[in-house]
Amino acid sequence: MEKAVFIDKDGTIVDNSRYPEEIPKSKLLERDILEGLLHIQKKGYKIIIISNQSWIRKNILSKEEVEEIFRDIVFTLKSKGVVIDDYYYCPHKKEDECNCRKPMAGLFFKAAEKHNIILKNSFMIGDMEEDILAGKSAGMKTILIFNRKGKFFDVIPDYVINNINEVTKII
Numbered sequence: 001m002e003k004a005v006f007i008d009k010d011g012t013i014v015d016n017s018r019y020p021e022e023i024p025k026s027k028l029l030e031r032d033i034l035e036g037l038l039h040i041q042k043k044g045y046k047i048i049i050i051s052n053q054s055w056i057r058k059n060i061l062s063k064e065e066v067e068e069i070f071r072d073i074v075f076t077l078k079s080k081g082v083v084i085d086d087y088y089y090c091p092h093k094k095e096d097e098c099n100c101r102k103p104m105a106g107l108f109f110k111a112a113e114k115h116n117i118i119l120k121n122s123f124m125i126g127d128m129e130e131d132i133l134a135g136k137s138a139g140m141k142t143i144l145i146f147n148r149k150g151k152f153f154d155v156i157p158d159y160v161i162n163n164i165n166e167v168t169k170i171i
Helices: 030-042 063-079 106-115 129-137 164-169
Strands: 004-007 046-052 086-090 123-126 141-145 159-161
Touching: 004 106, 030 046, 030 164, 046 106, 063 086, 086 106, 106 129, 123 129, 129 141, 159 164
Parallel strands: 004 046, 004 123, 046 086, 123 141, 141 159
Antiparallel strands: none
């Protein structure tokens, strides 16, 4: 059985500072993530990206464009020594009421089955309340990347850090 660290994409590993004027794509927050991702990998965790990508359903980006963004992220991180074991994304809008859009945990269960992951031994890292809710729903420990000054959440994460590099204090 395996353990994993599930990581949100936008605002967590890629820059979304210009959203909503600019859709987050594949500009990595390298200074904030590389040390932490390498540490996670060294500790024997699979690294899996889980992301809501409603741009597809909203007809802003095509599925092919979203796939290209993820492939670019995986390729760039691999060139820096970080292996992304898999990625999953929900193409739906909130109104679609699917089970794969965070805060629902459908994609986590799908990944756990495919990769033989024990979710209770795993972590979810994200920057939004939906990420934390999804992680808790799947039975994982949760880590909030606190990059939204003054934003309060109704759900309490297990840990709060400023960026993924600080995960070395937790894992």
